Amino acid sequence: MTDLSAQTPHQDRIPDLRALTLRKVTVAIISLITTVVLTLGKLIVGVISGSLALIADALQGLVDILVTMVTLVVVAVSGRGPDPAWTCGRDKLEALAALIEAALLSIIALCIWYLALGKLLFGVSEVTVEPWYIGAVFVAVVADFWRHVVIRRAARATRSMALEANAAHFLTDSMASAAVMLGLIAVHFGYPVADTLATLVVAGFLTFTALRVGTRAVDMLIDRVDPDVSIRVLALLQARPEVEAVPVLRLRRPPHCHVVETRLRAAVPDLRAQQALVAAIERDLDAALGPVDALVSIDPA
16 A cells, blocks of 8 residues: 655645634734623613613623633634644634533523513513613624624634634624614613513524534534535545545544545556546545645555
8 A cells, every 4th residue: 555645745735824823813802802892881781771681792792702712712722733742733622612602602591591581471670771872782783793794704714613603603793782772772662571572582692603603613523524525525536537446535624624534446557646646636625625634545456
């Protein structure tokens, strides 16, 4: 068996980790500062107005601060390259951070569900609404959506699962704050139950985001990949006329690239033909999946 992975360099096709890490850390710091300002604003307005929906949104913001701090540390550490202790790199730390975020969101969601349902069943307290309260929440809606757009772009550019989880979370924040704003407007026009209904909407958004982020994080931690991707890679390998069988095919999906490990049985006459086959396979994988870290071994047929 000839292992040609070292003879066909592919690391140059994987994005520069140092540049990606710098961008991720910068975005995380900006996000943290924005989160602190917005959370304090929501909490102050919520306490003054007595709005449970706004207080719930502020409590979610406290979780945002903790999560963003964890994300900041994780994206800084995960960008370091492999070493003797971390031979596969630290990419899964981002999935671990996303899983922690999902767990915290789930806890907050359960608390908000409990408070909102209790308020709905046992009475609605008075909520005071001033026009500037609504204006403050509108600013929060716009700011959260802006953060979502900026962080989503950075997550896609850096393939960061932690930032992607943050982006999804801030989109949820924006939608939840919009629901709170509509609830305050309804309360202002004489529908006090609207504040409680808005609280339930916030809890629903939190639950959805926690499930979505948690599922993706678990998939990465246990190395589960999309079956369609596996089938596509297998078909790509089998389409090469020299390949007679694919005894081994393993895929992983860390944030920055796909990792493909395969052993082929191929009809190739000599070492030069084997090298050409490996190079062609890696080009095909790059075209199909984007950046790929490929380990291709060939057993002559």
